[in-house]
Amino acid sequence: xxxxxxxxxxxxxxxxxxxxxxxxxxxxxxxxxxxxxxxxxxxxxxxxxxxxxxxxxxxxxxxxxxxxxxxxxxxxx
Ligand code: SF4
Numbered sequence: 001x002x003x004x005x006x007x008x009x010x011x012x013x014x015x016x017x018x019x020x021x022x023x024x025x026x027x028x029x030x031x032x033x034x035x036x037x038x039x040x041x042x043x044x045x046x047x048x049x050x051x052x053x054x055x056x057x058x059x060x061x062x063x064x065x066x067x068x069x070x071x072x073x074x075x076x077x
Contacts, residue, residue, distance in 0.1 A: 049056050051066040059067055 045062070045064055047062075047064055047066065051064075053059050053062070053067050053070040056062070056067075059070065062068075
C-alpha cells in the first residue's frame with residue numbers, strides 16, 4: 001500500500017512538472033499567433049509580391065511604402 005501511495009505521489013509530481021511547461025508553451029504559441037494577426041499583414045509587413053501592388057489582396061491594410069504610394073496615386077485620380 002505504501003509503494004502504491006509513493007507511486008501516485010511520483011506520478012503526480014511528474015504530471016505537475018510537465019503541466020506547467022506545457023501550459024507555458026501553449027501560452028507562448030498563442031501570444032505569437034495573436035501578435036502575427038495584430039500586425040495587419042502576415043510576416044510583419046513583409047511584401048511577398050515584390051512590391052507589385054496591383055491586384056494584391058493586402059493593399060487596403062498594407063502600410064508599406066509601395067502600397068502607400070499606390071493608394072495615394074489612386075486617390076489623386
Ligand atoms: S500591397 Fe503592395 S507592398 Fe503591400 S503586400 Fe501587397 S504588393 Fe506588397
